[in-house]
Amino acid sequence: MIRLIYAFVLTLFLILIPLFGVGILGLTRFFSIVIPYSAFLIFLAGSILRVLSWVSSPQPFKIPLTAGQQRSLQWIKSSYIESPYNKIGIFMRMLLEILFFRSLLKNEKTNPHVSKWLLFTSNKRFWLMSILFHYSLLIIVFRHLKLFFEPIPSIVNLLSRIDALFEISIPTILLTEIIVLVCIAYLLLRRIVVSQVRYISLTSDYFVLFLLLSVVLTGILLRHLFRVDIMDVKRFALGLFLFNPYIPHFVGSCFYVHLFLVSFLFAYFPFSKLVHAGGVFLSPTRNLENNSRTIRYLNPWNYPVKTRTYDEWEDEFREMMKEANIPVEKEDRKI
Amino acid sequence: MKKIYDKGKTLTGLIIFVVLVSSPTWYNLVFGKGNYVPDLKVEKNGKECVKRTSYMKKNHMELLKVWRDEVVRTGNRTYVREDGEKFEISLSGTCLKCHTNKQEFCDRCHRYVGVTPYCFGCHNIPRETRK
């Protein structure tokens, strides 16, 4: 529980930084230009270096986790996704994993039961919430592209329109706003309520959720309550990417909080568990074929070791073998 | 950096990543409209606006929503500003008196920030300049 409080306080502290910096010290230039640029640089360089550090280590063995029948005898139906034996199988497996969270879909809870000992109950809720959460975030990011692209690609507009499917209030309350809030609340509550997950949760686990929650909440506030001059914001956003920075004038401190938290999230990305977004592509238990008996796999650092050779071995047991009429190597040579 | 394994795949992935995150830069460079800021035409042939410009820039939709409900649901057609000045609550009667050109005022900005308000579906403003 103390970790939860640490994380909460830390998030509050982060929120206070821009409030103080912009609201009291008036450091608009710093918070609208220096912070986003440095955050983005850290994000870009950090992510690339992180991936490079992963791939600078070789994967010495082919260790796919086989979740289905191997390809062996022709008349046995093999599972080419669960136990892939070629690139197509791998591609399908990774596709299902990344787009549909397939492993998570398999999840089931193990419950103690007085008379039956164990009960396995399906736990699709977690999968559903996770996938909704991730796709909502993706759509939200996509929606924000309207601020960074001029002219706005029609696909972004289309997505925004689908997101505003239901005509509720003005500006329309978006589906992803609601879904992402519900999902974050679920993920947070789960960490607090489910004792197993509470036990394993670290400060950073809570912190990431609080951080995302505050990003989402400030975003919602900006849309529905503390509105900003969106023209100005777009000018600012475009300016950033065209290296022609522009300080927005008609935005409130809520905007700076949002911007700062997003910047922080980006900068924090390469150093946190959020790198799972990239790491999932590299997972050796999922992205390798189950064909290690068919095709020889090479380990770049495979080094010779001291083994016990047959000759050494026979030297020790020769007499015994001869007595027992077991053919021996040296003896044969002698005769 | 030490030796990189799976070089091809990794570099492809990283290039895709970099291209994606830098897409605003090159997209705007390619299409050359990144520095475009719509120029909004206001003909001040009426009085000054019912609210400050800075307020309207951010909150005109909120005001329109309130106005809409005032007229439709409560039948009140007069808006009294804080300083006591009265205005008729009417999109076409009041707003468009000054902002005569929807295309050059409303649409330009809405298109710029990717907003499609559904107001104009029914509250049709003619193509030609309104007088």
Added chain:
Amino acid sequence: MKRRDFLWIVGVSAIWGIFFPRVLASQEKNRDKRWVMLVDVSVCAKNRDCEACIKACHETHNVPNVGGSKEQIKWIWFSKFEKVFETEIPPIAQKKLGSWPVILMCNHCENPPCVKVCPTSATWKRKDGIVMMDYHRCIGCRYCMAACPYGARSFNWRDNKRYVGNVNYDFPLRNKGVVEKCNFCEERIAKGLQPKCVETCESRALKFGNLYDADSSVSKVLKERTSLVRKGYLGTNPNVFYLL
């Protein structure tokens, strides 16, 4: 405005404000207005081909002219006396009156069945008796059409904007999927004008006024002349009276 600002300030109320605004707008009992329309059937009978009121109304309110199709939209229209007042008049009298044209429109009933059934309060009765339609809120369930005994309501079965001849830009158009009907020209009343149909009718077959104002012409006329309402036995208590 004040109430709204207050709602925004208090966070919890803000959410409440999004989801349940203005749900319980109470209807005031002590009214000082009750708008009524008088239709002098005998005047119309003399000008059988006159459609001036209909044309004027539909032009003013951007009512699309879909034609005589099943998707017709009409705010004001006419039918034959024998169809409208089938049982109210003895058959012998129908001989004379039966073929007379009768101007029909929303009756703005005192006890409107359409208001009762609307699941979103998109249609409701105003203090001055006008049965209003909120096109912003209508979900297009057409329950009100089923409930209206007078066929006064029309539905936009498709995007009908192209059927609007000369658009009156002072009045909104309607999107597809919503119900519409005569609004007693509430936008004109607000400006102190008479409804368009009344204003247009050169032979003054239509009269409009406040029934609760004892001095108004409509009160005086109704006191003196015999009038009919449509399907009075249903208890809807219409506000359109037909003078014989």
Added chain:
Amino acid sequence: MKKEIPPQMNLSPKDENWMEKKAEFKKGTYCYGAPLKHQNYLGLPNPREWQPHSEDWNLPENWKDIILQGMKDLLEKYRSFKLFMDICVRCGACTDKCHFFVGTGDPKNMPVLRAELLRSVYRRYFTLPGKIFKKFAGARELTEEVLKEWFYYFYQCTECRRCSLYCPYGIDTCEITMMGRELLNLVGCNIQWIVEPASNSFRTGNHLGVPPSAFKETLDFARDEIEELTGIKIDIPINRKGAEILFVAPSADYFASPHWYTLLGYLMVFHEIGLDYTWSTFASEGGNFGLFHSYELMKRLNAKIYEEAKRLKVKWILGGECGHMWRVIHQYMDTINGPADFLEEPVSPITGTRFLNAKSTKMVHIAEFTADLIYHGKLVLDKKRNDKWVITFHDSCNTARSMGILEEPRFILRNVCNNFYEMPENTIREKTFCCGSGAGLGADENLEARLKGGFPRAYAVNYVKQKFGVNMVACMCAIDKASLPVLLDYWVGGVEVCGVHELVGNALVMKGEKERVKNLRGEPILEAEKNEEDLR
């Protein structure tokens, strides 16, 4: 139900800061340290007599540097390790998938936490936030307590990979445990039950330290036993040069029970089809306890198979029923000791089937081989001879989750017996539960941990016992055959364990055999009993 639900089975851990909780070496839950003799024989680092429960572990002076340097090396050698240290989000999908957690309720047996034991140290010494923010970034110092904790929990993981199946990123606790054990090995923290068989295997060729003469004797004994049962005198070739196939089985098959009956099954099948094969006294062990210890030891022990195949000039290799032996052969052997270019692509001499999936490694699993024989009708089988038993099949973790050999044994079973029932679907195939004694944990001193760890498997067996009257669990793993009888006897009772080829041996109708009245276990065949009743 014979036994009540274990009282410690509480899957809701109480709130506590796990980083500050020390591992408690309770008798019955940990394995003994390796004897000096065997450490020395294998030349392991920091050799000494030691026990985990003693206060002083006699670690080398600079043990911390050794571990951290070792960790650095491993991070550079294994992408899996590096990745798994970074990408866990602690979503909790794996928590209740571990049989040790389910059985013991010890929260540090949750796979994610087992990995966190290493991860917390990794963060402290190898990541920026961990170096700066320490505790707040989930990092902790490497202390002797942490090392002991590692020892306790990395030797309470059977590397079964069940958690990995459910992990959305495929994080494999088996890899984590392997790395943990590698690190522990660097400062000489090993267990007897791994190092002793490994050293035996290194010296004599097999885990039990059986010398070649005894090996021959026991095979002769098997020959006699088969003659007694079937009236057929079979030939068992040993170290025969120029044979087509080298057969390698886990050594338990010829020295332990019920493995022994599986051995008889192999021999009968080989004789019946007239296979041109040979046993080897040098490569008399398929099992490889090096896998549970370190990469290097695994490689050292595994080398003899190819060496012997080369010496005996066989065409290809056939492997017996074993679990971790097959993990090594399937996923490691070709990489570490290949290429086996002196062998030929395996082709069944009986059916002509080419085992394309073993094209490079040139080693075929006996279940693949026998399933192919049965499919082509090369074996005459009398299912009724197994009617005495109601059979279920236990997938061994290694063959199921690291090989994907799921259908072959089932195909064989359906062809050799009439009563075959599956255990609940959450506990079979790729979701199979470990016996609780894999990865070198099958010792006696940690019996309590083993019984608790095997509880989910026992649950599943008990389930089918109650429901279908199952009284025989078939499996294809030597460790299973050794550990399941103890486990099932404790939790369930009245259920026996056998190998798949024991049932094949029972059902096999051999040419020229006498009337079979006894099964391989020497017990009367049910059918025979019936006949007797009929006669009466």
Added chain:
Amino acid sequence: MIEKALTGGKNYWLWLAFLSSLTFLGLLSYLKQLEVGLGITGMSRNVSWGLYIANFTFFVGVAASAVMLVIPYYLHGKNEYSRIMIFAEFLAVVSVFVALLFVLVDLGRPDRLFNVILFPSPKSLLFWDMLVLTGYLILNLILGWKACEAEKREIEQPYWTKILVYISIPWAISIHTVTAFIYCGLSARPFWFSALLAPRFLATAFVSGPAILLIFCLALKRFAGFDPGQNALENLRKTVTYALSVHIFFFLVEFFTVFYSDHPEHVKPFRYMLFGYEGHYHLVAFSWISLFVAVFSFFILMSGNFLYKRKLAFFILTMLIFGIWLDKGLILMVAGFNPTPEVELEKYMPTFPETIITIGIWSLGTLTLSLLTNIALQIKKSI
């Protein structure tokens, strides 16, 4: 548990593919309807509700009829239904789901759907119908799912499901009553303006629901090798028969009241429906078919060995369901809106896209039911 829906033979997959493609066609037509508006349907200014609302009414009835199994099974402890209880619950779930879909496609502005919740109007019966239907859907989803789970895990159902069962009984009656109130509270529509409408709805519901379930069970027996138990089928037959007799009786009561009183407004739609009015005979054939089928099948159903003649049973039950569907669907709508307030007669004929959308929703319902049934069957098979 859901993954069990995906295990099946070739025929099963073909069946799913067939239903999916129909659903897809329906979806395409609905997208067209969204684009063009409800103008692509046959509904008109005067007949403003049609095929969609007709089906809505019918399926609410089917959903409510689950109570005819719930009452004997849970209240009277009759175990005949133990094997098919789960199917009755799934049928209820699917029917409510389908009914709600029909309302959805009937809306002119589905994007404003949530206005019903945002601006709740307790005076409107549609508001209440929304409440009771979603409530019933959730109730039956929980009950069905818990029953399935309990069966699969071979454990007792949690005690609170029993409470939900008791709640679900009056709730089932309420969904159809409220649905009937939507119509019978309208003085503008004399054909509906009858206190007997709700009882009539319930009677027809208790015919159509169990009849569908009976066909369903016979089909399961024939094609899936699942035996629901002869007693269960026999009881279902009796339920259908008794409900049918009540339905016929209620119709005669209505018939008497209308024609004996000779109230002009009430007589007109009835005359239009049964005998034609002012030269318009749109409904006459349908009405008599519906009546004839009801009476005829009543006599056939009375026969004790009805169930043993499988083909006849299939045929009669299908005809009966079709007759009821006509009665409380199409005829209810068209006769309700005719004659119009200005004493005109307006013909209503569903259009092609309207029919495709309807078939699409049926298919989606059948698809869902097939998947759920397969789950239940797989569970029953696995234990």
